[in-house]
Amino acid sequence: MKTEAPVARIDEIGKHEGQTVELRGWLYNLRESGKLLFPQFRDGSGVIQGVVPKNQAPQAFEALKGLTQESSVIVRGKVRADKRAPGGYELDVSDVQVVQKVPEDDPYPISLKEHGVDFLMEHRHLWLRTPRQAAILRIRAEIIKAVRDFFDSRGFVLTDPPILTPAACEGTTTLFEVDYFEEQAFLTQSGQLYIEATAMALGKVYSFGPTFRAEKSKTRRHLTEFWMVEPEMAFAELDDIMNLAEGLLTNIVGRVLEKRRRELELIGRDVAQLEKIAAPFPRITYDEAVQILHKGHAEGKLDTKFVWGGDFGSPDETYISAQFDRPVMVHRYPAEVKAFYMEPDPQDPKLALCVDVLAPEGYGEIIGGSQRIASYGLLLQRIHEHNLPEAAFKWYLDLRKYGGNPHGGFGMGIERAVAWICGLEHVRETIPFPRMLHRLYP
RNA sequence: UCCUCAGUAGCUCAAUGGCAGAGCAUCCGGCUGUUAACCGGAGGGUUGUAGGUUCGAGUCCUACCUGAGGAGCCA
DSSP states (O other): OOOOSOBOOGGGGGGGTTSEEEEEEEEEEEEEETTEEEEEEEOSSOEEEEEEETTTOHHHHHHHTTOOTTOEEEEEEEEEEOTTSTTSEEEEEEEEEEEEOOOTTSOOSOOSSOOOHHHHHHTHHHHTTSHHHHHHHHHHHHHHHHHHHHHHTTTOEEOOOOSEESSOSSSOSOOOEEEETTEEEEEOSOSHHHHHHHHHHHSEEEEEEEEEOOOOOOSTTOOSEEEEEEEEESSOOHHHHHHHHHHHHHHHHHHHHHHOHHHHHHTTOOHHHHHTOOSOOOEEEHHHHHHHHHHHHHTTSSSSOOOTTSOOOHHHHHHHHHTOSSOEEEEOOBGGGSOTTBOEETTEEEEESEEEEEETTTTEEEEEEEEEOOOHHHHHHHHHHTTOOGGGGHHHHHHHHTTOOOEEEEEEEHHHHHHHHHTOSOGGGGSSSOBBTTBOOO
C-alpha cells in the first residue's frame, strides 16, 4: 500500500475534500449490496461511510467483503462531499489494509441493536466505542477542562490532598478500609480538611481527584468511586462561596454549549434547557425550601409532610428543584443535620452557614459547601460533640490556632454535573469505568 | 439494610400448566446508493441454581444466587 496520502481525522474530513487521505480506525458497520459495499469507518473522532464498487476498487472490495465489525483497518480513499451521507462527506475507498480481523466464530459482542444494562456494563471496555458513549466522555473532558480553566484563571492553585487518610474526614459515611503497613487507613471521602490547610498557605486553592464512599447506595446518582472538585478560599464568607459556585456552573455550561454542542445533539440533549442556565441563580433559605415542600404537600404533590429540622430526601430535592429552571441554592440548613466543621449563623446559631446547589430537571444535589468554623474553641467543642478522636484532628485544630479566619468552599461531584449537563438517566455512563455497589469489573 | 421487579439462543425478547420460537449477530446464497439496508437458506438451548406440587413446569410454590429500579445516606 502506498503511503503518500496524509493521515486524516474524520471530524476534520471536510478540510480534505477532493484529496486522497488515509484513515486509521475500525470497521463500524458494513452494508453490502451485490457488487457495491458501504463500509462505515470509525477512527475515534467520528464515523464516515465509504463506497466500494467492485469493478472500480477490486482490492478494497475483496478486503472488505464479509469483514467483521470492529476489525481494525487502514484505508485510503478520496474525500467527496455527498448530501446522502450523514456527515456530509463520503470516502471513495481505493485501498484497504486489514490490521486485525475480528474472528468470525467470536464476533464483536455489541451489535448496533439494543442491549440491556447488565450486558453493556459487563462489556464496558467495548461499550465505550459507541458514538454515544464517546460523546459523553468528550463532554466530561470538556467539563473538567472548564473547571480547571475557571479556577486557574481566578488565582486558585491546584493542591492535591492525600487519597490515603488516617481517619474519616466527616465521621459520617462508611469508608473503604486499607491495610497501611499493618496500620488502619482509609480511602478519602473528601479532600476538604486538607485543602483548608493549603488554603491557609496559598490563599485560594482547589483539589480535583477521586473520592470513595463505601455506602451501599444503589441509585442512579451513586458511585463508590467518583471525582470531586473542591475549591477552598481563605477569608471568605458564605456569600463568596455561593457566588463562586454560581460562577463555576454558568461557566462550565457555557463552555460545553460552545465547544461540545455537536456531542450534546448526538446524545439527544435538549440544549434549550442548558441555555437557560445563567446568573443569578435563585437563593432560598432552608426555611423557604421547607415552605415550598409544605405547599407541595398541601397541593397533594408530595406524599409526606416534611418536618422542619431534617435533611431533604431525594424526592424533596427533586420537588424543590422542579420549581426553578436553573440551579437553586438552598442555604442555612439546621446545623444538627450538617457536618461538624460548619460555621453557625450568627443571626441564628441553630443554622449552619452552608449551601447545597440543586440541579434542575430532578438531578438533585451537585454541590455542597459551607463556611468553616473559624474559632478554635468552638471547633474543639464540635469535635467532642460528634465523638471524633481529638488527636486525629490536632493538625486541623492548628489551622484555627495559627491565623484562623473565616474561610470556606464547596465540593462538586463531577459525575453528577456530567449527568445533568448530558441529561443522562444514570451516572454510570459519565465515567469510563464506573465503580458501583455490584460492579468492579471490568 | 429495606421495598419492588427481572433472569429463556452470543444479544433483544416471545411462548393460556401441554411439540422452546422470532428478530439481530455468525455462516451460505442474491442484490450497483445502502442508511440499525433488504430478500432466501443453515447452524445455534442444562429456560439463573436446588428442591417441591402435577399425568405433564419456561410457566405454579419454597429457598438461594445474580442483576436492575427505588428508599435511607450522600456529591
